Amino acid sequence: MVKLRAAILDAALRVLEADPDASVEAVAAAAGVTRQTVYAHFPSRERLLAAVLDRxxxxxxxxxxxxxxxxxxxxxxxxxxxxxxxxxxxxxxxxxxxxxxxxxxxxxxxxxxxxxxxxxxxxxxxxxxxxxxxxxxxxxxxxxxxxxxxxxxxxxxx
The missing domain is CATH 1.20.120 (Four Helix Bundle (Hemerythrin (Met), subunit A))
Incomplete structure (x- = not known):
């Protein structure tokens, strides 16, 4: 579970560096998971962005x-x-x-x-x-x- 969250954050860093307006779907694809999996760890795009900034x-x-x-x-x-x-x-x-x-x-x-x-x-x-x-x-x-x-x-x- 922790490794999956880290993988999503790693993918988000890469995707958002290339396109700060990238969607959750783009992050999910880069992480090799579904959009629902991203939302299971980060209930909203804002929470995902907050976690990226924390990282x-x-x-x-x-x-x-x-x-x-x-x-x-x-x-x-x-x-x-x-x-x-x-x-x-x-x-x-x-x-x-x-x-x-x-x-x-x-x-x-x-x-x-x-x-x-x-x-x-x-x-x-x-x-x-x-x-x-x-x-x-x-x-x-x-x-x-x-x-x-x-x-x-x-x-x-x-």
Whole structure:
């Protein structure tokens, strides 16, 4: 059941990218299912579109969180060097900025704050999470979980 729903969403992404006005029938055909099957999972075209937007938002948030996870893995291997050069965030910012800008253009993230501000906030939150681990107030797992949840809220995504 979950795989079928995912297959319908995958097909909807492809079909709607090519034609944003595509019908539920076109999505069903691309997914290899009947129109009734699509409606069994998504009671209306609007619900299908909402699920597609949710999927896009999840992908954008996942991209931001992957960059943060990569930075955490690197910082755990070279903590002294990174602390010394912590003010030099441009390599991480260069990876995050296009993701944030893309999410804002697509309406997946809050468009009001400047992208550079959101990038700075995300980087500083990462430092705060690392500081909580260093201080022993959070485990690494707790810090990662709280950082991820906070970043999602900061970005203004669902």
């Amino acid at each position: 896009l938002t999840e992908e954008a948030v996942d991209a931001v969180l992957r960059v943060l996870a990569s930075a955490r893995r690197t910082s755990s291997r070279y903590p002294m060097l990174l602390r010394r050069f912590a003010s030099q965030h441009e390599p991480v910012a260069k990876r995050l900025r296009p993701i944030v800008e893309r999410g804002q253009r697509a309406g997946e993230f809050d468009r009001r704050p400047p992208a550079d501000w959101l990038v700075t906030v995300i980087i500083q939150l990462s430092h705060a999470a690392a500081g909580e681990v260093d201080a022993g107030r959070l485990s690494t797992e707790e810090a990662e979980r709280e950082l991820s949840a906070t970043v999602v809220r900061v970005l203004g995504s669902a």
